[in-house]
Amino acid sequence: MTKVHPRNMVFHRMAEISRALGNPHRLVLLQLVSQGERSVERLAELTGLSIANTSQHLQSLKRNALVVGRRKGKHVHYRLASDQILTVLQSLSVLAEQSSATLREVLSDYFRNLDALEPVSRDELQMRLQDGAVTVLDARPEDEYALGHLPGALSVPDETIEAILEKLPRDQEIVAYCRGTYCVSSFRLVAKLRAMGYNIRRLEEGFAEWQAAGFDVERHATS
Incomplete structure (x- = not known):
């Protein structure tokens, strides 16, 4: 049985997280829950997405340990899984600016x-x-x-x-x-x-x- 090198395991996990982040709606949702725990319904209202679509995006983020869900009565509330995710979002915004002259101009x-x-x-x-x-x-x-x-x-x-x-x-x-x-x-x-x-x-x-x-x-x- 071929063993997977630990370095490759890390890169594989990094790729999984990158795919989860590879959607602008999910990035917006992460910014919103960084302000505090929010219900799916409130997040749908703030983003203009349907409740079903919002829930699907949040489930993808949850599967990748980017958000944590908590049931409160009939509603599910989400928050960031850790402050490190906020650091990732900040780094992405800096990289986005640095890599795009058009974005910097806008x-x-x-x-x-x-x-x-x-x-x-x-x-x-x-x-x-x-x-x-x-x-x-x-x-x-x-x-x-x-x-x-x-x-x-x-x-x-x-x-x-x-x-x-x-x-x-x-x-x-x-x-x-x-x-x-x-x-x-x-x-x-x-x-x-x-x-x-x-x-x-x-x-x-x-x-x-x-x-x-x-x-x-x-x-x-x-x-």
Whole structure:
């Protein structure tokens, strides 16, 4: 019986995982569950896929140990299997940019033209939070905010700016964040508030990266 070299076993497993990741819908689903545990129905709503199609993609990710499922009543909820998967997603996004001049041009035209200012790093924001020298805004949907958010962050999903304007300081910097580097909600929030004269910048990455780095988070999730 021919023995398989351990190196080849590793490469075979890497290929299996790569095939599981080789679908844009699954990558989107991984980003969504990186924000916290979500039901199949909610994930279908967020992606615009059918519930059956969403479930099939999640099952493929589960078979490859990329997500973990948990039944809660009649519904199944999914979360990332480990923070290492978030690192893989970050590396893929960097590689995608580096390997495609067209993608770099699109990102420059679309995202960076929305906000030319240098974003705030996690370490910088952490220091500012410790000093009480910053107001933080969470631009994600309310249910994601409830699952976990940066300490003291105010929930400001799309079209709700007016409700929190009286809470925003004019003499202190504001930092907005969303799901990750390419989440457009934080860009829109920054653009709107900057047009109103507020001193606001974006967080360099998003909630999942903040949590994976070991920084404190708050949770207001209901049972």
